[in-house]
Every structure is written in structure tokens, then in C-alpha cells.
Amino acid sequence: MHLSSSTLLVLLASTQCHAFAPAAMRARAPSPRAQWWEEDGTAPDAGATTTAKATGEHQIKAGDHVRLHYSLTTTGGQALDGAELTFDTEEVDLVVGAGGFLPALHNALDGASLTVDAPETMTLSAPFGERDPRLGPIPVPAANAPKGMQPGDRAGLSNGATARVMSVSDEKVVIDANHLYAGEDLTLTVTLLEPPNGRPLQEATFAGGCFWGVELAYQREPGVVRTEVGYAQGADPSPSYEAVCSGVTGHTEAVRVRYDPSRVSYERLCDLLLDRLGENRYALNRVGNDQGTQYRHGIYFSDDAQQATAEAVIAREQQRDAGRPIVTEVERIAAYYAAEAYHQQYLEKGGQSARKKETEPIRCYG
Template identity: 50%
Template sequence: MRGGGGGGMMAAALVSRGDYVGIDWCLKGAGSFAVWDEGEVRCVVGNGFIPALHETLLRTEKLDVPITTRTQAFGPRNPRLGPVDVGFTPGVSKGGQVRLSNGLTAWVSDVRDDAITIDANHPLAGKELELTATVREIYGGETLEYATFAGGCFWGLELAYQREPGVAATWVGYTQGETQDPTYESVCSGTTGHTEAVQVAFDPELVSYRRLCDLFWDRLGENRYALNQVGNDRGTQYRHGIYYHSDRQREMAQDSFPKHPDRPIVTELKKTERFWHAEDYHQHYLQKGGQTAKKKATDTIRCYG
């Protein structure tokens, strides 16, 4: 474990990007008692959408010493993202979301007979919040294990794993293909052999690999019987699979397969190959759009992908 500096010199930072840490934290409205989130969590520093939290952790000089800061934790509002009035869209309701032609999702803040008002900023963007974070423990890198799953559009599956206690970090990307350095556009062409996937770093003391497999099956649902398809997404880039990192994972994944002798399950079970991280704008995409990634959250995941 690293220690802080002493004497008359500036103390050295105790925490670095990539460290797996246990923290207490609280994020609330500045000068108010309205708490957005709080609790004890473990996370990988630098992996997650709320930059202010990770920047605060990087300022840690001693364990068990809280750091409090006032900040626009979700960044400033971007006037180019809204609010803006657009033509009326049937079936849209206030508080809902719509997908824009550029791939962003926007919140519907008002609905009228002839128009709707939409805003693609995060609901908390531009709001001054009070963030308090305390690093309680820094764990060794060998603590974490990794798992890889493909379940159609990677946005929704990633958010499901972000919400799972014991999951320390998530990444979306492309795996099981032949092409080097694949891009989203090349993978979507269906010519690279890759499938959209989520890689999960998890703490086996807090969540089992079998639990992660069960969550995958719950998310996949009846799509387990559909070849190269999840929902309305079709193509080899949307094929579903569990890609194990060890023989032990292979055995647990195989045991997790639902038993339906009359309906063949077409989900792949293969050894994981190289995982290529997707572009930055895909990482934690739904959380950036305002859907909660709080642990144990049960809000419906809306994937506009």
C-alpha cells in the first residue's frame, strides 16, 4: 500500500488511475440536503462517467480523510444540445427519451400540440453539486477478475453490469473477430467478424461469475434462440455469446446455460479472444444520457441503439 509524503514537502498522491479502491462517497445538491447518490462502493479509478469523482480520488493523500468539493460533477450545460423545440412526434411523453439522428438520446421536457422540447444534456449538467469522497482502502490489482459477454447492442448490457454490486469497471468493445483495430463503422458492416461485447472487471468476493452469467441470461431473454439477432438488431455483429477467460469460467458458464431440450440455444460459448475497446463516446453511453448506473437500480434500461 502506498503512503503519503511527510516533512515539509508536498504530500504525494496516494491513488493513481487504474487503482482498485474502496470508498465512501456522497453527491448532493450544493447547499441542500437532496442526495443524488451515496454509500460505500469499490471502483477502478478512472473508469466511470462522473469525472469529478475520479479527479477527487486522485487528490487523495491519506486514507480515511474525506475530500469535499463543489463542482459541476456532470460538466457544464452545452447550449448546442438543448433545450430546443422540434416538430411534434406521436407517442412521445414528457419525461421520456428520443433518439436523435446523430445517435445521441435526448430527454423530452415538454409536449405541446404542435411541438416538443428536447434536451440532450445530462439532467444534472450545469448544476453545482457537493461531492465528498473518502478512500478507505487500496486493493491489489490481482483482486479483480474479468468476464466478457455479448448480448446485442452493448449500451444496455453495459448499464446492467454497471448496476451490479461487485462490478468495479466496465468497457464496451468488439471481440471474436479477425480485423485489427476495428471501428464501430467497420464492425457494423458485418465484415470484420467481431461482435459487440462488454468486458467486466469484478471482485469475486462481492459477486460470483455465475451471478454475472445469470444476469446475462436475464438480459438476453428469448433472444437466446435467435441466431445473429437480439431484438431488432440483426447481423453477426449482434450475435450473443459468453466468452470465458479460464477453464473455471468455461465450466460455470456451461452450467449456467438454461435447459430447454426442445429449443436449441444458439448463444456462443467460446474462449475469449482479443477485446478491442470501442470509441470513447460509446463508453457508459446510457449513463451519459441520464440513465442511472447506481448499484442495485431497477429502473428500466432503455437502449436506443
């Protein structure tokens, strides 16, 4: 991502939002990913663990569901600025290697040997990537910026990324899209809180239009451990994003969720979908400006219990406005195919917060 003055779109000053130019329509290209992600959505080698002392009894591997407490600090022991993080720290649940959080955290856990309640410390080599001069600092003419900007404000860019405002003068505004901790080694302290895979997870599949925004909504939901976007209910066994967008494959953009039923119910997950749909629940094959069968909304159950819950949720919501039929599909999941890697956790990679209980509005277009 190379910055120029034309990329500056929105400045987030406190809670104010200032537009520089009309927002672009939905991108059809890879995410404006953070610099610690590769083009294919995987973690770069630079985020690998450089030292590890863990010699515990549980050998952690990709695919394991782990509950742990972790912290990130500078190598000097200073806590990181939480405002710079799009993910949770401290006590979390995650599936190793399944995305979300920080790629270097997954790299550090994969292959580590950990003992329950025994803290282990590791050094991460530039987990937020190296500083890139193409990302800043870069001057933007002050005439292109709204008045009242201050150093420390966040600037939203037209490609969906964000930048920090470094300085402001009468002539120019200097911004920097490098992460605050780019180029720095960090210390990871991690404590396994229970044996891996100790609690069974359940799976659910939902469709609500643009899968980027729906996925982020589920990422923020407490009890959701893993999310993945993909294509549901179509006939083509190897769909591509371009083919699905054409509307001829029969798929709909969907989100597959793995969740801990002891912490969040299937009913709550169904409600979350309908809450996000809002008035779109009454619109056939449309969510907002996205139209076509590939954007139809639905709850795709995997067993009789999920079916009964989904139907009860729809019936309850229908009673609120009996004169307008809810057209959200409730069907047994017939097919699901994971989407391309660059779509996974798309909006988080673009800088939007995936922290649990986050209330910042989701911007589906960056």
C-alpha cells in the same frame, strides 16, 4: 445537441410512456451524451477539481480500484436531487479513470492523496457542465404533446436524451434539457474506505447483441466495478465500429466486465446474460432486430474454472427446454479490442440510470 420541437419523442409522466413519433432504429453516430462529456467520451476540463485539501497517505492514480463513500452537495450544503443522477453515490467501488459515475469525480480522485476513514472535501467547478441555451428552455407546440403533462415530468427526446418539463399551457410545453445542476459548483466529500487495490478483481467477457444495453445491465449489477464495450473473437487487430457492423471482420459486439468475486459470482454474471437474452438464446446470429454474426451471443471464458461454470449454466438452462438448443457460444476468449470512446457507457451518457439494482427498463435505442 440543439433542440427543436421535432426532437420531442416520449414523455415519461410518472410511469406512463407517451409516444410522439415512432422510435428511430439504432443510431450509427456518437451518443446523445450528457453535456458534461466530451465528444470522445472523456470528461471536459470544466469538471476539474478547483480546490483540494487532501494530504493523505494513499496517492490515488488512474487505474486504481478504490472503495469509497462520497457525497455531492451544493456549495450551500443542500443534498442533490437523487432523481437527477444516473449514478450511485455514498458507498461505491470504482476504477479511477475508467468511466461511469461523474467524470469530475474521476478527475478529483486522480492524483488525490487520501487517508482511510478520513473525510476530505473538495470543490468541483461546474461538474455537470455549463448551461447551454441551445438545450433550453425551448417551447414545443402543445398539439405535439399528449394530454395530462405536468411541470416536473421527464420528456424523452428522439436522440435519446431527456428533458424536464418546465411549464405547460394550452399553447405550448416548455422543456429544458440542461442538467438541473448545470453551471453550478458542487461540494464533493469523499472518504476512502480501504487502501486502494486491496481486493483482487476478476475479468469476464460476454456478448449479447447490442453492446450498449448489455453494458448497462452489467453496470447495474452489484459487485461489478468496471465495464467496457468492445469487439471480441475477430481476426482484424484494429477493428472499427463501421467495419464490425459490416459483419465481415468476424467480431461480435461484447462487454468486458471487471468484478469483485467476493460480491458477485461468475455464475451470476453468466445468468444475467441469459436472462437478458431471453428467447434470443435460441436464435443464431440474432438478438431482437439486430442480425448478423456481429450480434452473435456468447460467453467467452479466460480459464478452466470460467469454462466449467459457463458450460454448467448453459446445461442447466438447456434442461428447461430440451427441445430447443441454446446457441449461445461458450468459447475461450481469443481476441478482444476496446470499442471507440463514444460507445463506452453509451446509455448512461444518454440519461439512463446505471445505479446498482436499478429496475427501470433498458432502452437500447435511446
